[in-house]
Amino acid sequence: MNFSWGKIYSWINERVHLEDLVEFLGKKYVPIHRHSVWYYFGGVSLFLSIIQVVTGILLLLYYKSGEELAYESIQFIMSKVEFGWLIRSIHSWAANLFVLAAMIHMFSVYFGKAYRKPREMTWLTGMLMFFLALGFGFSGYLLPWNELAFFATKVGTDIAGVIPIIGKPIMIFLRGGEEVTGATLSRFFGFHVAVFPGIFTVLLGIHLILVQRQGMSEPLGLENTLGNEVKTIYGERSRTMPFFPNFLLRDLLLWLIVLNLLAILAVFFPWELGKKADLFAPAPAGIKPEWYFLFMFQTLKYLPAQLWIIDGEVFGILAFGLVGFLWMLVPFWDRKSSKGEKNRFINYIGIFIVMYIIILTILGWT
Amino acid sequence: MNEIKTHAEFSPHESKRNFLKYILSGGLFALAGSILYPILAYLNPPKQGEVEISSVKAGKLNEIEKDSGMMVKFGTKPVILIRTANDELRAFSATCTHLDCTVQYKKEMGVIWCACHNGKYDLNGRNVSGPPPRPLDEYRVIVQGEEILISKKV
Amino acid sequence: MKTLSIIVLSFLVSLRVSSQQREDKCMSCHEVIGDNVAEMYKQDVHAHKGISCSGCHGGDPHMEEMEQAMAVEKGYIGVPKGDDISTVCAKCHSNAAIMVKEYNSILSRNQLEILQLSVHGKLSVSGKERIVQCTTCHGVHGIVSVKSPSSPVFPTHVPKTCAKCHSDAIFMRAYNPALPVDQLEKYHTSVHGMLNAKGDHKPAECVSCHGSHDIRSAKDAKSAVYPTNLPATCAKCHSNARYMKEYKIPSDQFKKYSVSVHGKALLEKGDIGAPACNDCHGNHAAVPPGTESISQVCGTCHSLNASLFASSPHKKAFDQKKLPECETCHGYHEIVSATDELLGVSPDAVCSRCHKENQNQKGFIVAKKMRELIDSLESSDRIATLLVSDAEQKGMEVSEARFKLRDVRQARLQSRTLVHSFNLEKFHEVLSNGLTITGVVKSQGQAAIDEYYFRRWGLGIATLIITVVAVSLYVTIRRIEKRQTRQE
Structure with missing residues (x-):
């Protein structure tokens, strides 16, 4: 068997010079330190996004957009198509795990200040992909056209509508009209399966190429003590590991575990479909967005109706928008880290935000 | 894999290494199988190819005599196809509007009849006697050559 | 001759005027000429209240000369025609100032308004007037109080009064050709009609159910005889124990009916296909159905x-024992939805009332077997x-x-219906068919559940x-x- 692998390798190598790639990968090293474990979350996110692509394409074979058929077609997939229940449940579960893994990846990069020069572009593309992931989640949530999703979308797009001046046009653009209707469903379907994946692929390509070109960053504190010597290979052996095969195989090992976890979740906790959306029914109790929007949803609930001269809700949305924007631009205003200096202030902000998200998510959940 | 092989030659534990290799490659094959099997099964179109049935083939014209009725399964609902004495084809929901029994064509009386409570419908599906509170829903009958098709009324 | 009589007349009139200061000249003149109408009016309730002819016809009753008394300038209108008739009545009857203040009346003052909204308020075939005017039922000139036994609208006279038009096939054809014209005939055969004919004013006549001024078509959802309203209309009298006392019949029918399967269907679900009182008892010819006809009525x-x-x-046996067919097992008025409990030989099953282990044994065995079969299908259905x-x-x-x-x-x-054949063989056929199907369903359900566990194995x-x-x-x-x- 190995014999034939070798043959195939040399056959391809003769034509496209795989050696260069192998050599490049062979010279790539991953630093080892007590925070190395966080490196794996990028890989897990990548794996989950691959799963999303595969299961998403499979679902597309039977899914039918449109008010009359969306719900019924999911029902059809769940009951009539062999293993349809599995594919759909995995798609739903993997979506949630993806957001979670991406969040962990993002915060680990943040606390390690890995966004600092020269990796600003990696951070930026990553952030954009994260926002896209939220868009994927929001748009995908509506596609089964069930009651909960319908009202969550109504509330979600309503929130967009309160932004001064540009809010209303945005809301109408999202909804494809004044109200959430079949037109909204068609739009969201378009975003979910065509617009977002296209943009995502480009961003992911850039992100991965940058990671490969620049290698893994090391947490600021650690690098300071070790200096640049880390990259001298065998001398500092205990401090690094080869990307290939060591790190890649470990990545694969973790992916296997994640795959197994997904299968267990899908079998034991199949994703529910609920009741079909009824445009004229009153909103049922307990309308909640997906968990990753919960902290924002909860904040808006706590804000007073009137905050000084502006509407509480408007204030909340603008504040979240501003924080998100600043967060994305952190490599450009955190000068200290770029110079290799410690910046505790950044850590305090990060800790505050993590605590804030955790506490409000718990409050919103219960 | 290639690399593993090259290094394997230097290993002092050749047999142990080979054993591991078999387990790993066997496992990978099994894994590929257990991922591909559901996917291939999923790709195989189910018996009912569409989400919702909009029309069904009821059979050939020569399969139904004049002045008789015939049951057709329309998705999960029964439909009664009737060929009247005047050679007209009509189709109605076969679910009695009284208590959901299945109705049948009664040749002697020339009506659609429900055995449960003697409900009768005329050949336009209108409830004419007995307990049924409202008429039977009508379906559209299309004849294409010899083939009879039944579809939902739009 | 004519001239002479006028001279004599005017002489006589002048004599009376001199003897009585404020004499009603209309009456005195018309009496003298032997006008039948004047005689009739003397008995009229309006005459008793001191209302002159001019009250309706206009003019001045104090004028000596006919030309003056019946002058248009004095408001004389002659004989009112068409809708003007009712308008004349309403002049006073719809006016509170006159009715209450002058005559101390407690009559309602919207009678004309209601009449015009009723089915009788529609335009007649001529298109110039409404079908019914006040006088159509109450009469003219000899109008008496409705409480007076001589009134055409006194209960014992009502059927005849209504029948004037409603039994006239030619007249009715012009308005409602589909409406039967035999109501009076039928009414005479009913318990109500027979008592009414004997002069008893308490049993229901036309107005008791259909209303008086406010009569609506029976198809009108607001009509008192519309199916959903009918039971309450009958109950007005039949649920009044005091009112019904002298007739020696119970007064709990409505109460029983409202909890019955029919009453619930009609009154709660508004299913007008469900029978109201009249569907079993008849409407105009209302009588309790006889023992022998009960199965026809239910049927x-x-x-x-x-x-x-x-x-x-059972048919023969019931006939011999003079048992009412459906009623013996299902009851009447308070007919509840039949359950499987009725069948069999347990104490609350109806079969055991006649069929005992030692008495009428054949039926006992059949009933027991039927119940077993129906129960086994029920449990099999439940499991499936x-x-x-x-x-x-x-x-x-x-x-x-x-x-x-x-x-x-x-x-x-079907098996529940087939019980009524009391034929074990037929019954068994249907049930075993049902049991076969439940068997198939059960195995399919079980297979699906097995498949579910197979997933976990996978x-x-x-x-x-x-x-x-x-x-x-x-x-x-x-x-x-x-x-x-x-x-x-």
């Missing part, structure tokens, strides 16, 4: 049950349904089995494979790293 709707019963051995729902809950596809459950339901319904196997690969991958990594260390 108008429950026809299959009735015909099965009629050809069953549970299995299918369980499989559905688990997200399995069981629409095929669901579809078959319809046939089970049908077999159960997961287990996949987990095992993944674990093997993961472990061997881990060992491989360790090996590679060990080798790398050695290499250095």
Whole structure:
């Protein structure tokens, strides 16, 4: 068997010079330190996004957009198509795990200040992909056209509508009209399966190429003590590991575990479909967005109706928008880290935000 | 894999290494199988190819005599196809509007009849006697050559 | 001759005027000329209240000269025609100032308004006037109080008054050709009609059910005789124990009916297909159905049950013992939805009332067997349904089995009807058919549930494979790293 692998390798190598790639990968090293474990979350996110692509394409074979058929077609997939229940449940579960893994990846990069020069572009593309992931989640949530999703979308797009001046046009653009209707469903379907994946692929390509070109960053504190010597290979052996095969195989090992976890979740906790959306029914109790929007949803609930001269809700949305924007631009205003200096202030902000998200998510959940 | 092989030659534990290799490659094959099997099964179109049935083939014209009725399964609902004495084809929901029994064509009386409570419908599906509170829903009958098709009324 | 009589007349008139200061000249003149109308008016309730002819016809009753008394300038209108008749009545009857203040009347003052909204307020065939005017029923000139037994609208006279038009086939054809004209005839055969004819004013006549001024078509949902309103209309009298006392019949029919399967269907669900009082008792010819006709009455709707019963051995037995057919088992008025409990030989089953282990034994055995069969199908159906729902809950596809459950339901319904044939063989056939289907459904449901557990097995196997690969991958990594260390 190995014999034939070798043959195939040399056959391809003769034509496209795989050696260069192998050599490049062979010279790539991953630093080892007590925070190395966080490196794996990028890989897990990548794996989950691959799963999303595969299961998403499979679902597309039977899914039918449109008010009359969306719900019924999911029902059809769940009951009539062999293993349809599995594919759909995995798609739903993997979506949630993806957001979670991406969040962990993002915060680990943040606390390690890995966004600092020269990796600003990696951070930026990553952030954009994260926002896209939220868009994927929001748009995908509506596609089964069930009651909960319908009202969550109504509330979600309503929130967009309160932004001064540009809010209303945005809301109408999202909804494809004044109200959430079949037109909204068609739009969201378009975003979910065509617009977002296209943009995502480009961003992911850039992100991965940058990671490969620049290698893994090391947490600021650690690098300071070790200096640049880390990259001298065998001398500092205990401090690094080869990307290939060591790190890649470990990545694969973790992916296997994640795959197994997904299968267990899908079998034991199949994703529910609920009741079909009824445009004229009153909103049922307990309308909640997906968990990753919960902290924002909860904040808006706590804000007073009137905050000084502006509407509480408007204030909340603008504040979240501003924080998100600043967060994305952190490599450009955190000068200290770029110079290799410690910046505790950044850590305090990060800790505050993590605590804030955790506490409000718990409050919103219960 | 290639690399593993090259290094394997230097290993002092050749047999142990080979054993591991078999387990790993066997496992990978099994894994590929257990991922591909559901996917291939999923790709195989189910018996009912569409989400919702909009029309069904009821059979050939020569399969139904004049002045008789015939049951057709329309998705999960029964439909009664009737060929009247005047050679007209009509189709109605076969679910009695009284208590959901299945109705049948009664040749002697020339009506659609429900055995449960003697409900009768005329050949336009209108409830004419007995307990049924409202008429039977009508379906559209299309004849294409010899083939009879039944579809939902739009 | 004519001139002479006028001279004599005017002489006489002048004499009376001189003797009586404020004499009604209309009356005195018309009396003298022997006008029948004047004689009639003397008996009129309006005359008793001191209202002159001019009250309706206008003019000045104090004028000596006819030309002056009946002058248009004095408001004389002659004989009112068409709608003007009712307008003249309403001049006073719709005016509170006159009715209450002058005459101390308690009559309602919207009678004309209501009449015009009623079915009788429609335009007549001429298109110039409404069908009915006040005078149509109350009469003219000789109008008496409705409480007076001589009034055409006194209860004992009402049927005849209404029949003036309603029994006239030619007249009625012009307005409602589909409406029968035999109501009066039918009414005379009813208990109400017979008592009414004897002069009893308490039993229901036309107005008691249909209303008086406010009569609406029976198809009008606001009509007192519209199916959903009818039971309450009958109950006005029949639920009044004091009112019904002298007739020696119970007054709990409405109460019983409202909890019956028919009453609930009609009054709660508004199903106008369900029978109201009149559907069993008749409307104009209302009588309690006789013992022998009860199955015919019930059979108008429950026809299959009735015909099965009629050809069953029970028919003869019931006839001999003079037992009312349906009623013996199902009761009357308070007919509840029939359950399987009625069948069999347990103490609350109806069969055991006649069929005992030692008495009428053949029926006892059949009843027992039927109940066993119906119970076994019921439990089999329950188990099959549970299995299918369980499989559905688990997200399995069981629409095929669901579809078959319809046939089970049908077999159960049919078996309940077939009980009325009291023929074990026929009954057994339907039930065993039902049992076969439940068997199939059960196995399909079970298969779906098995499939559900198969998924867990599949997961287990996949987990095992993944674990093997993961472990061997881990060992491989360790090996590679060990080798790398050695290499250095």
